[in-house]
Amino acid sequence: MAAINFKLRSCLTILVSLNTIGMPSVTMARDLFNPAFLNDITASGKRVDLSAYEHANAQAPGVYKVDVFINGGFIETAEVEFTTSKQKNNELIPCLSLEKLNNYGVRTHAIKDLKADEKGCVDLQQIPEASSKFNFNLQQLKLSIPQAALVASVRGFVNPKEFDNGITSLFLNYRAYGSKGYSRDNNPDNETYSLNLLPGLNIGAWRLRNYSTWNKSSQSKDDNWDNVYTYSERNIIPLKSVLTLGEKFSPSDIFYSVPFKGAQLATDDSMDAESLQGYAPVVRGIAKTNAKVLIKQNGYTIYQSFVPPGAFEITDLYSTGGSGDLEVEIEETDGSKQQFVVPFASLPVLRREGSLKYSVTTGLYRPSDDDVDETPFTQATASYGLPLNSTLYGGFQAASKYQAITAGIGNNLGDLGAISVDVTQAWSTPKNREDLSGQSIRFRYSKNLSSTGTNVSIAGYRYSTSGFLTLNDTLDTYRDSYSYSMIDRLKSRSELTISQNLPDHWGYINIGGFIEDYWNQKRQTTSANIGYSNSWKGISYTLNYAYNRYSSEYSDSQKKKQSEKLFSLNVTVPFSAFMQNTWLNYGMTTGSPGSTANTVGMAGTALEGNNLSWNVQQGYDNRDYASGSAGLDYSGTYGEVYANYDYDNTWQHINYGASGSMILHEDGLTLGQTFSDSAILVKAPGVGGTRITNDVGVITDYRGYTIVPNVSLYRRNDVSLDTETMPENAEIEVATTSVVPTRGSITRAEFSANVGLRAILTLIDPTGKKLPFGATVTNVSKLAGKSITGIVSDNGQVYLSGLDESGELQVQWGRNGHEKCKASYQLNSSQAINGITQAETTCR
Known part of the structure; x- marks a missing residue:
């Protein structure tokens, strides 16, 4: 028994000793993939070098195109060089220079001993608590930087060093309309043609722009060419300003906008963060028939189109480079006209503490009437942000026949909203009239009640004494063919725009309107509209009411009053259960004076990218008059075309049009959809017929180029190729790229593909x-x-x-x-x- 126990102890001792000899040391060894297992997997006998992959999360060093994130926020897509770190088991670490980190908002100058090595790479471990993580599968570089090491910025801020002035290019935007009217009674037929042209030239940061319109009607023998503006312009990024030479419009935040021919240096608020952006108007109205809508600004026709009966919205106006009330005229097929004004109002004058906004304009007054003299003038304005949420602003206008000064203050009252108040003193000398002197006081208010969903976008009031004239009013009296006429002298003006989201899915309300009173002729203009919209189980409906009133009194025996009330109801019902992307719609429009009309129709979209829209409509009114329309609109790679037919008891119309753009650049000529002032040129050589996501009808041409028309200035714009629509002989490494266009730029978004x-x-x-x-x-x-x-x-x-x-x-x-x-x-x-x-x- 003793002998057996001795033998067992001897065997256990040997086994434990052998096991101890073969046991790896936890402190001296690491998990290691042995590539020798793969040496003979193909029986080739060749030994392959896989040392770069023998650790977890290890990859071969080199340059990778990655998405860069800092503290979870996307920064850019860029090519970054990665090297291996022996201290981190040969994991890849990014090689980022001091300049690159500074562009990312890292306070490189404030961090002591932050230096780059001989290759220009900065070790992030020099920044306390900073780290980097490279996700190779997702091609994402995630940087963690403590807030103390980053420059403080507001929401939507983009580093100016990322601004892209774009490529050298020559381009043209065009928009053409035509209408042929056939009378169904004894009236003569008519024809109308309209053409809007916006050519431009970009060289570096300089832009040359022109906006011209042409209109011709069979009722007038002469063509009508209007030059809205011609100017050259460039941004000055360190000053957050734009220098303009030529014909444009002065800012309207303090004085009324003045068309000029000369020079202007002004702050460009678009360079500020997105959260600090301003206001733009939307034209809303109600058409009683198939009507033509004409919009003028500062005396120039800037928009012309055709709309069906019922409520409409126009949001695609070209930028005119300035501001001023929009004069809207709706010409119905029976010859009647609606005329009203959409105020181009501005928000209260407010600036962030320490920020300055300014403008300096000098040159000749540029009237829309050729008979008016081009009088020299100078205008300067400034607004500065003070402590306690206050802003001080003012300015002056000076000409030989007119002088004015303005001073005002704005304040952010927190929960009570934001207000600004200013006073203008003016001295004017109208032609062949006595000198005048007067004052004008203006109040503006804005408030967004997030708790109730109410947004009081604009609430304004201006009162002017009888002796107050604007610069435009005064200089318009100096004309070659002068005949004595009354000068419109504004007494008061009130304007309001409110939008309200109702609780518990009860819908949305918008209210807008303005009232103007004049000292002379006892003239008054009133315009108001209210709209309500909601949806129920996919069925959407909208109600709109509009009221327009005009009155004047030359004498007790010459009194004129004109008013009109319009109401419309529109209901849209999805028809997708029977026809994909199709809707049934019903509309009712009633006017006083006027008639009540009911319409029923269908509308929808077709083709793979839903870039063909169509509509048919039939209507009857209480006078037993019938009307109808049918139309097609196609948005494609090379532009947009549309055609429409409509009729009523007196007229038949065929309306048609086309719009688009063309850009001549170093790689050739590219055609595309129309854009306002800036665009993105997609360059993906060999990748033809590929759709750009989130842009209807935007598809690369046969060479792999296209134009992205919708651009956010001084913001990161992500451009993505739809890989499912790419040709079979092409594969792309990265399907999304990001660019930051500047004002007026043609910015190139380039993609690298294996074709x-x-x-x-x-x-x-x-x-x-x-x-x-x-x-x-x-x-x-x-x-x-x-x-x-x-x-x-x-x-x-x-x-x-x-x-x-x-x-x-x-x-x-x-x-x-x-x-x-x-x-x-x-x-x-x-x-x-x-x-x-x-x-x-x-x-x-």
Whole structure:
């Protein structure tokens, strides 16, 4: 028994000793993938170098195109060089320069001992508590930087160093309309034509712009050309300003906007953060019939279109580079007209503490009437943000016949809203009249009640004494063919715009209107509108009411009053259960004076990208008059075209039009949809017929170029290619890129794609053995114009895209000179299956 116990103890001692000898030390060793397991997986006998991949999260060093995030916020998509760190088990770390970190908002000058190495790379560990993490699968570089090391910025801020002035280019925007009217009684037929042209030239930061309109009617023998403006302009980013030389309009935040021909230097608020942006008008109205809408600003026609009966909204006005009330005229098919004014109001004058906004304008007064003299004048304005949420502002206007000064103060009252009050003193000398002197006081208010969903966008009131005239009023009296006429002398003006989201899904209300009284002729103009919209189980409905009134009194025997009330109801019901992307609609419009009309119709979209819209409509009124319309609108790669037919008891009309743009750049001519002043030029050579996401009808042309018309100035604009619509012979590395356009820029968004054949190649050596797993394959494609790489799989196969029909591959599986070879290949695309060709080639 003792002998057995001795033998068991001896065996256990030996086993424990052997186990102790073979046990790895926790403190001296690490998990290691042994590449020797793969050496003979293909029986090639070749030893492959996989040292770059033997650790978790390890990859080969080099340049990768990644999305950069700081503290969870997206910064940019950029090519970043990565190196390996021995202290981090050869994990990839980014090589970021001091300049790049400064652009990212890191306070590089405030961090002591923050230096770059001999390669220009900064070790982020020099910043306390900073770190980086590279997600190779998602190609995302996530930087964690303590807030104390970052420059404080407001929401929506973009570093000015990212602003892109765009490429040198020559472009043209155009919008053409035509209408042919056939009378159904004894009236003569009529024709109307309209053309809007916006040509431009960009060289560096300089922009040359022109806006011209042409109108012709069969009722007038003469063509009517109007030059709205011609000017050159450039941004001055350090000053957050724009320098303008030529014809434009002065700002209207303090004085009424004045058209001028000369020079202007003014602050561009678009360079501020998005949360500090301002206000733009929307034209709303109600048409009684198939009507023509004409919009003028500062005496120039800036918009003309046709609308069906019922309520309408116009939001796609071209920018005129200035401001001023919009004069809207709705011409009905029976010859009657509605006329009203949409105020181009401005919010209270407020600035952030320490910020300055200014404008200096000098030149000639540029009237829309050719008979008026071009009188020299100068205008200057400024507003400055003070402590306690206050803003002080003022300015002056000076001409030989007119002088004015303004002073005002604005304040953010917190929960009570924001207000500004200013007073203007003016001295004027109208032609052949006595000198006048007067004052004008103005009050503006704005409030957003987030708790109730109420947004009082604009509430304003102005009162002027009988002797007050504006610069425009005074200079308009100096004309070549002068005849005595009354000067409109504004007494008071009130305006209001309110929008309200009702609780518990009860819908949305918008209210707007203004009242103007004049000292002379006892003239008064009143315009008001109210709208309500909601939806129930997919059925949407809208109610609108509009009231317009005009009155004047020349004498007791000459009194004129004119008023009109309009009400409309529109209901839209989805019809998708029977026809995809189709809606039924019903509309009712009643006017006083006027009649009541009811319409029923269908509308929808078609084609793969929903870029074809159509509508048909039939109506009857209480006078037993019938009316109807049918129309098509197509938005495509090269622009937009539309055609419409409508009729009523007196007229038949055929309306048609086209709009688009063309950009001439260093790579050729690209056609696209119309844009206002800035655009993004997509460059994806060889990737034709590919849709741009979130833009209807925007598709790359046969060369891989297109124009993205909707641009946010001084903001990051993400441009994405829809990879599902790409051609079979193209693969793209990164489908989204980000650009920051400046005002008036044509900014290029460039994509790198592998264009050519796709193939799975089996690589063997001269003995017939397959090349080892992990070998790197490189091909220089003449078609793609760059190097294409791939890695050999465990069966000697490699997948490559962007290949020429024939070429040479370079293969390497080690660091020694003899651990590489070259293989020539020849592909037959006619044998491709699902766009992929398979072939075998020998590597020598």
